[in-house]
Amino acid sequence: xxxxxxxxxxxxxxxxxxxxxxxxxxxxxxxxxxxxxxxxxxxxxxxxxxxxxxxxxxxxxxxxxxxxxxxxxxxxxxxxxxxxxxxxxxxxxxxxxxxxxxxxxxxxxxxxxxxxxxxxxxxxxxxxxxxxxxxxxxxxxxxxxxxxxxxxxxxxxxxxxxxxxxxxxxxxxxxxxxxxxxxxxxxxxxxxxxxxxxxxxxxxxxxxxxxxxxxxxxxxxxxxxxxxxxxxxxxxxxxxxxxxxxxxxxxxxxxxxxxxxxxxxxx
Amino acid sequence: xxxxxxxxxxxxxxxxxxxxxxxxxxxxxxxxxxxxxxxxxxxxxxxxxxxxxxxxxxxxxxxxxxxxxxxxxxxxxxxxxxxxxxxxxxxxxxxxxxxxxxxxxxxxxxxxxxxxxxxxxxxxxxxxxxxxxxxxxxxxxxxxxxxxxxxxxxxxxxxxxxxxxxxxxxxxxxxxxxxxxxxxxxxxxxxxxxxxxxxxxxxxxxxxxxxxxxxxxxxxxxxxxxxxxxxxxxxxxxxxxxxxxxxxxxxxxxxxxxxxxxxxxxxxxxxxxxxxxxxxxxxxxxxxxxxxxxxxxxxxxxxxxxxxxxxxxxxxxxxxxxxxxxxxxxxxxxxxxxxxxxxxxxxxxxxxxxxxxxxxxxxxxxxxxxxxxxxxxxxxxxxxxxxxxxxxxxxxxxxxxxxxxxxxxxxxxxxxxxxxxxxxxxxxxxxxxxxxxxxxxxxxxxxxxxxxxxxxxxxxxxxxxxxxxxxxxxxxxxxxxxxxxxxxxxxxxxxxxxxxxxxxxxxxxxxxxxxxxxxxxxxxxxxxxxxxxxxxxxxxxxxxxxxxxxxxxxxxxxxxxxxxxxxxxxxxxxxxxxxxxxxxxxxxxxxxxxxxxxxxxxxxxxxxxxxxxxxxxxxxxxxxxxxxxxxxxxxxxxxxxxxxxxxxxxxxxxxxxxxxxxxxxxxxxxx
Numbered sequence: 001x002x003x004x005x006x007x008x009x010x011x012x013x014x015x016x017x018x019x020x021x022x023x024x025x026x027x028x029x030x031x032x033x034x035x036x037x038x039x040x041x042x043x044x045x046x047x048x049x050x051x052x053x054x055x056x057x058x059x060x061x062x063x064x065x066x067x068x069x070x071x072x073x074x075x076x077x078x079x080x081x082x083x084x085x086x087x088x089x090x091x092x093x094x095x096x097x098x099x100x101x102x103x104x105x106x107x108x109x110x111x112x113x114x115x116x117x118x119x120x121x122x123x124x125x126x127x128x129x130x131x132x133x134x135x136x137x138x139x140x141x142x143x144x145x146x147x148x149x150x151x152x153x154x155x156x157x158x159x160x161x162x163x164x165x166x167x168x169x170x171x172x173x174x175x176x177x178x179x180x181x182x183x184x185x186x187x188x189x190x191x192x193x194x195x196x197x198x199x200x201x202x203x204x205x206x207x208x209x210x211x212x213x214x215x216x217x218x219x220x221x222x223x224x225x226x227x228x229x230x231x232x233x234x235x236x237x238x239x240x241x242x243x244x245x246x247x248x249x250x251x252x253x254x255x256x257x258x259x260x261x262x263x264x265x266x267x
Numbered sequence: 268x269x270x271x272x273x274x275x276x277x278x279x280x281x282x283x284x285x286x287x288x289x290x291x292x293x294x295x296x297x298x299x300x301x302x303x304x305x306x307x308x309x310x311x312x313x314x315x316x317x318x319x320x321x322x323x324x325x326x327x328x329x330x331x332x333x334x335x336x337x338x339x340x341x342x343x344x345x346x347x348x349x350x351x352x353x354x355x356x357x358x359x360x361x362x363x364x365x366x367x368x369x370x371x372x373x374x375x376x377x378x379x380x381x382x383x384x385x386x387x388x389x390x391x392x393x394x395x396x397x398x399x400x401x402x403x404x405x406x407x408x409x410x411x412x413x414x415x416x417x418x419x420x421x422x423x424x425x426x427x428x429x430x431x432x433x434x435x436x437x438x439x440x441x442x443x444x445x446x447x448x449x450x451x452x453x454x455x456x457x458x459x460x461x462x463x464x465x466x467x468x469x470x471x472x473x474x475x476x477x478x479x480x481x482x483x484x485x486x487x488x489x490x491x492x493x494x495x496x497x498x499x500x501x502x503x504x505x506x507x508x509x510x511x512x513x514x515x516x517x518x519x520x521x522x523x524x525x526x527x528x529x530x531x532x533x534x535x536x537x538x539x540x541x542x543x544x545x546x547x548x549x550x551x552x553x554x555x556x557x558x559x560x561x562x563x564x565x566x567x568x569x570x571x572x573x574x575x576x577x578x579x580x581x582x583x584x585x586x587x588x589x590x591x592x593x594x595x596x597x598x599x600x601x602x603x604x605x606x607x608x609x610x611x612x613x614x615x616x617x618x619x620x621x622x623x624x625x626x627x628x629x630x631x632x633x634x635x636x637x638x639x640x641x642x643x644x645x646x647x648x649x650x651x652x653x654x655x656x657x658x659x660x661x662x663x664x665x666x667x668x669x670x671x672x673x674x675x676x677x678x679x680x681x682x683x684x685x686x687x688x689x690x691x692x693x694x695x696x697x698x699x700x701x702x703x704x705x706x707x708x709x710x711x712x713x714x715x716x717x718x719x720x721x722x723x724x725x726x727x728x729x730x731x732x733x734x735x736x737x738x739x740x741x742x743x744x745x746x747x748x749x750x751x752x753x754x755x756x757x758x759x760x761x762x763x764x765x766x767x768x769x770x771x772x773x774x775x776x777x778x779x780x781x782x783x784x785x786x787x788x789x790x791x792x793x794x795x796x797x798x799x800x801x802x803x804x805x806x807x808x809x810x811x812x813x814x815x816x817x818x819x820x821x822x823x824x825x826x827x828x829x830x831x832x833x834x835x836x837x838x839x840x841x842x843x844x845x846x847x848x849x850x851x852x853x854x855x856x857x858x859x860x861x862x863x864x865x866x867x868x869x870x871x872x873x874x875x876x877x878x879x880x881x882x883x884x885x886x887x888x889x890x891x892x893x894x895x896x897x898x899x900x901x902x903x904x905x906x907x908x909x910x911x912x913x914x915x916x917x918x919x920x921x922x923x924x925x926x927x928x929x930x931x932x933x934x935x936x937x938x
Contacts, residue, residue: 255864
């Protein structure tokens with residue numbers, strides 16, 4: 001923790017960055033995002049197992065961008081998010097640097113997207129064994145059972161859009177759900193509207209989601225949104241051999257065509 | 268308030284026989300917003316069009332729906348009629364109640380009700396239509412022709428003679444293509460080079476044609492009328508301006524045993540060479556893969572001997588950038604080589620050769636100076652077997668199509684052989700004889716009847732060597748599939764015509780579609796045979812499908828006519844049915860967030876980056892912008908855009924939604 005604070009002080013003192021986006025003490029033993037703009041305030045930074053939020057979500061908030069160049073206290077998910085945002089032309093080298101934090105308390109300063117790429121390549125980007133096991137269980141369900149499962153899960157959805165607010169890749173300035181000429185997604189939280197909203201969001205993240213899990217953690221009614229995302233991550237990898245958030249310059253698997261793409265679905 | 272006119276066509280009886288058109292007109296008149304609703308026998312006729320024009324003027328219509336045939340047929344007719352009456356043509360839509368309704372259903376109330384529904388959806392759409400203006404794009408009046416075979420030569424000459432500039436790019440050191448390799452041509456047996464070389468010289472001398480031989484297309488960007496091409500001029504290793512083509516270097520080059528591409532591997536050439544005596548341009552090229560200097564760092568004999576000091580060993584490839592308005596693909600074809608026919612011993616026995624090799628054997632400029640001598644021992648072959656359909660029309664080999672030229676050239680080969688070896692015995696194994704064409708059937712009959720070529724209907728199963736002879740095992744299906752064996756001295760396989768090895772790569776470079784055999788696809792097999800699906804790119808010759816010289820030349824002239832037509836105007840007018848990125852009031856400016864996932868998805872490279880700047884020049888936002896000249900209105904970007912920031916003019920989200928809702932929300936009483 002001290003290493004992190006020292007690094008933060010150093011960066012702010014040298015005016016290398018204008019703000020450190022990191023974790024601070026939250027209520028009830030939790031962690032919350034803090035925005036440290038003065039070296040003297042660096043003691044507010046913490047890092048412990050409660051620090052799970054993908055802080056890269058703040059990179060896309062206009063009020064944070066206004067603060068200037070940021071140093072982001074970054075978990076592996078956040079690092080991949082930065083690369084994905086770079087691939088989508090949302091951040092560049094001049095916007096940020098990353099402070100990759102490790103469980104043991106060390107901090108690695110990654111000053112360029114290239115450095116982040118090199119760092120991320122060393123990480124295991126695959127789904128964990130537990131995630132794979134759960135996915136296999138889900139995939140064992142028939143299409144009918146899957147539909148029932150999601151209808152049941154989505155019946156709790158309140159359309160509060162907390163998933164969207166927590167997601168670092170939901171950065172559109174106008175979400176599809178807010179289009180009303182025509183009204184694509186019904187606004188009320190009824191069965192059809194909930195299904196359309198959640199499926200639409202999942203599809204918009206296909207080939208982009210880095211599996212940080214913040215949507216599920218943000219959901220007040222505990223819909224297992226991670227399962228939708230992990231299914232798509234696994235399918236995109238199986239079909240197109242593509243993994244999001246691994247390179248700062250890469251084409252989205254869902255928006256390109258390669259002659260050797262498998263086209264089993266139209267045979 | 269909308270004032271829509273609905274015009275229902277009987278199409279003679281095509282529609283009125285199964286649809287109650289009077290009832291449709293009455294129902295349409297009750298749709299909110301419809302100010303005028305009539306039916307008539309032929310809406311596309313002059314009086315029919317006049318009805319529309321009069322109604323537009325008299326009833327002050329804000330939109331028109333013509334319920335008739337497919338918009339593919341008469342949309343231009345009715346849109347023009349509306350425009351003449353002063354209504355923006357894009358406020359006129361067609362409701363297809365013929366192909367989508369009357370033709371596919373029996374006469375019944377349900378059929379009539381469906382016609383009413385179709386009209387209802389289009390009325391809902393037209394209410395949301397906006398007046399659109401055609402898009403104008405400038406035209407660069409220079410054509411790029413890729414491939415200098417007979418098709419490319421013909422296309423270049425025709426375009427150049429129409430008064431336009433042509434840039435002709437040929438991969439090989441000389442233009443001429445496969446036709447320059449042929450000995451005689453069917454059905455007249457005139458010498459191929461005698462009729463081709465004047466054209467080659469004409470290309471070289473034409474003031475409107477710039478020839479880049481030994482060059483390849485590196486990349487092509489842009490759109491109809493406005494392409495940007497990068498051409499790689501491969502290093503010839505000599506200064507073309509200094510070289511006089513005297514040929515001293517090619518005579519003195521010590522490395523002489525390289526298989527000649529021009530002689531289809533039957534002859535030899537030196538490392539510095541001109542492919543054939545009539546080559547255009549008549550400038551040698553150093554084959555760096557075989558030249559002793561490039562391999563071992565020593566020799567430079569050609570440099571010493573050159574009277575004009577033209578040799579440049581350190582020359583590098585040059586990249587030329589040119590702007591062109593149209594592209595003609597005339598990259599030709601290849602024939603199947605290699606181990607494709609293990610059962611025929613092709614590639615294993617020296618005396619099993621392909622059609623192009625036979626052409627070189629028969630040609631006066633070939634390795635035997637036109638004497639009929641077989642490759643293995645130089646003996647005159649007494650018995651020659653010609654195998655037609657070697658690979659073609661053979662689903663088991665993966666080539667289901669007919670290569671089209673083989674029946675004719677096989678008859679020609681057998682004839683040429685007989686003309687040179689009077690006592691020789693030529694046999695032809697064939698599946699069917701396809702000799703459709705002017706004087707073609709007569710030509711084959713002449714081979715059979717005058718020159719005594721033995722035609723055997725059947726396929727060859729195997730060819731193997733026995734005692735210095737090639738044993739051809741086959742069957743004569745006209746004699747009850749009787750197995751037969753012929754001991755031959757030479758076997759000529761009419762191997763399948765296939766696409767060039769680089770055909771797919773080039774197609775992807777210039778963004779044209781191709782078929783499963785990598786032949787380039789025409790826009791319509793009957794009505795648009797020389798266009799590709801990419802506007803401004805045309806096809807000529809065998810890159811589209813195997814074809815003979817007359818057909819290649821005809822298609823080349825067709826492509827040239829299309830290019831000349833395109834170049835006859837200084838601006839192109841295109842339908843404005845294209846994608847547009849939205850604009851909003853500040854502080855949003857556009858809902859586009861600039862992720863540019865659409866850029867990679869666009870098959871036409873139509874999406875560019877646009878910087879929105881404040882009055883002080885400060886960058887506010889970088890958003891996507893659709894180039895109206897390039898966009899083909901396919902809608903891929905529209906479907907991909909997460910924030911729905913892109914829309915297609917004329918088929919907007921709002922319009923399509925209105926159509927769907929018109930169907931979903933109709934009450935029972937509406938019918």
